[in-house]
Amino acid sequence: MTGPILQELFSFPAYLTLKVGLSCLALHLLVTLPLAWWLSGPRSWARRGVSLLVTLPLVFPPIALGFILLTLLGRQGLLGVPLESIFGLRLVFSQAAVVLAAFVAGLPLLARPLEAALKREEIKELAQAARTLGCGPLKAFVTVTLPQVGPVLGSGLLLSLARATGEVGVTLMLGGNIVGRSNTLSLEIYNSVAHGEFDRAMALCLILAVCGLLFYLILEKLTPSGS
Amino acid sequence: MSGQVNKNLEESAPGPGFLEAHLTKSYGSFRLTADFKLVEPGITVISGPSGAGKTTLLNLLAGLSRPDWGYIRGPEKVYFDSNQGICAPPEKRNISYVFQRSRLFSHFSVKNNLLFASRFGNRPLRPGSWEKVVSLLGLTALLGRRPHTLSGGEAQRVAIGRALLAEGDLLLMDEPLSSLDRERKTELLGYIAKIPERLGVPILYVTHAEEELLALAQRVLEVFQGQCRWRETDARAENFSARAKGGDL
Numbered sequence: 110m111t112g113p114i115l116q117e118l119f120s121f122p123a124y125l126t127l128k129v130g131l132s133c134l135a136l137h138l139l140v141t142l143p144l145a146w147w148l149s150g151p152r153s154w155a156r157r158g159v160s161l162l163v164t165l166p167l168v169f170p171p172i173a174l175g176f177i178l179l180t181l182l183g184r185q186g187l188l189g190v191p192l193e194s195i196f197g198l199r200l201v202f203s204q205a206a207v208v209l210a211a212f213v214a215g216l217p218l219l220a221r222p223l224e225a226a227l228k229r230e231e232i233k234e235l236a237q238a239a240r241t242l243g244c245g246p247l248k249a250f251v252t253v254t255l256p257q258v259g260p261v262l263g264s265g266l267l268l269s270l271a272r273a274t275g276e277v278g279v280t281l282m283l284g285g286n287i288v289g290r291s292n293t294l295s296l297e298i299y300n301s302v303a304h305g306e307f308d309r310a311m312a313l314c315l316i317l318a319v320c321g322l323l324f325y326l327i328l329e330k331l332t333p334s335g336s
Numbered sequence: 337m338s339g340q341v342n343k344n345l346e347e348s349a350p351g352p353g354f355l356e357a358h359l360t361k362s363y364g365s366f367r368l369t370a371d372f373k374l375v376e377p378g379i380t381v382i383s384g385p386s387g388a389g390k391t392t393l394l395n396l397l398a399g400l401s402r403p404d405w406g407y408i409r410g411p412e413k414v415y416f417d418s419n420q421g422i423c424a425p426p427e428k429r430n431i432s433y434v435f436q437r438s439r440l441f442s443h444f445s446v447k448n449n450l451l452f453a454s455r456f457g458n459r460p461l462r463p464g465s466w467e468k469v470v471s472l473l474g475l476t477a478l479l480g481r482r483p484h485t486l487s488g489g490e491a492q493r494v495a496i497g498r499a500l501l502a503e504g505d506l507l508l509m510d511e512p513l514s515s516l517d518r519e520r521k522t523e524l525l526g527y528i529a530k531i532p533e534r535l536g537v538p539i540l541y542v543t544h545a546e547e548e549l550l551a552l553a554q555r556v557l558e559v560f561q562g563q564c565r566w567r568e569t570d571a572r573a574e575n576f577s578a579r580a581k582g583g584d585l
Binding site (some may be wrong): 299 | 398400425432433435439455458490498499502
């Protein structure tokens with residue numbers, strides 16, 4: 110079994126999965142972190158609407174969500190047409206689509222707990238204290254709020270990364286499961302089983318299992334003990 | 337209104353700790369009205385029952401909450417003026433604040449909490465103020481510790497030190513001793529009473545505890561049902577002394 114595992118470890122699906130995971134981490138830090146900060150503000154209809162959209166991947170079947178995104182981002186889609194005509198971007202069935210799928214799937218796993226942490230009264234009070242000590246809102250966020258919600262941010266990033274590596278439904282619809290272009294490790298398990306290559310599927314499963322175990326161990330480290 | 341503020345600024349050259357507030361703020365059916373001027377150094381106690389609007393008033397002065405109408409003037413500039421659309425954020429007001437709970441930053445040591453304003457808040461330490469504050473509040477032994485290892489009294493001492501080292505023109509204190517036992521209160525009252533004289537920082541101190549009022553107040557601003565008015569401290573203090581002697585307290 111060691112041979113096939115090593116072989117799969119250096120295969121295109123493993124490389125793509127790693128690339129997608131790292132891209133998702135960067136996207137979450139750039140997009141989800143400020144989004145969660147905004148969502149933690151006073152309640153409004155805009156925030157409720159965005160909150161619903163953020164939660165959707167948790168409560169809506171991934172394959173259905175993937176289909177909706179495909180119709181929106183496809184060449185004739187509501188967003189696909191302007192994306193192609195203005196930016197020359199053809200998103201569906203590309204690696205960017207795989208990243209987008211993984212990002213969308215992991216979004217609620219980071220945004221919701223982070224939003225809840227940022228809404229806590231004591232966190233807001235600490236930010237207020239920093240403001241009275243001369244910090245502007247951004248500096249107060251970076252120097253006080255962010256370190257205070259650090260464990261939540263860390264565990265949320267890890268869970269969203271785990272979700273990204275295991276994503277199938279949305280990725281299948283948006284990425285198209287094209288071999289050599291958009292076939293991640295999880296999709297490759299599906300492909301192997303479909304072709305009757307059960308040993309290969311098992312090797313891929315073991316790789317993902319080790320990744321899962323690593324995620325779990327890091328999560329355990331991040332969770333405060335005795336609280 | 338704004339013209340009047342500018343005229344006053346031109347007429348007088350207010351010293352540090354000067355504060356003039358003429359404002360209203362409503363929350364539902366509650367309405368706070370304040371119209372007062374702080375010109376003297378020392379400790380001014382804001383007294384009144386719970387829910388009277390004392391904390392609301394401090395938050396308005398510090399810039400943590402925005403008045404509906406009126407103006408707030410500091411020694412060098414206008415902090416808020418509804419007519420001119422001025423509303424300086426807390427970090428631009430040069431007002432330090434000690435809250436009911438210490439609000440120490442648990443990811444920093446005591447020393448780094450104390451140095452927070454100078455490191456991150458763009459408020460450089462004045463020469464000698466570190467030594468003065470650390471010795472006045474007896475913080476030397478605590479500098480290397482983390483906030484979660486401190487007792488309630490120690491944490492509040494650090495919070496007071498942190499606010500003082502922010503080098504504000506005025507120190508706001510919102511019932512800083514309310515969560516402490518009697519022994520810790522007495523100890524901290526001694527520290528607080530020395531601040532204006534030793535460090536030259538005027539204090540606006542909120543409490544509804546008469547013992548704190550008696551120990552600290554040089555003048556008292558009463559807040560009752562959203563209305564502020566000055567009270568004769570001496571008469572009040574004599575009254576309390578008499579009651580204390582008579583065993584009523």
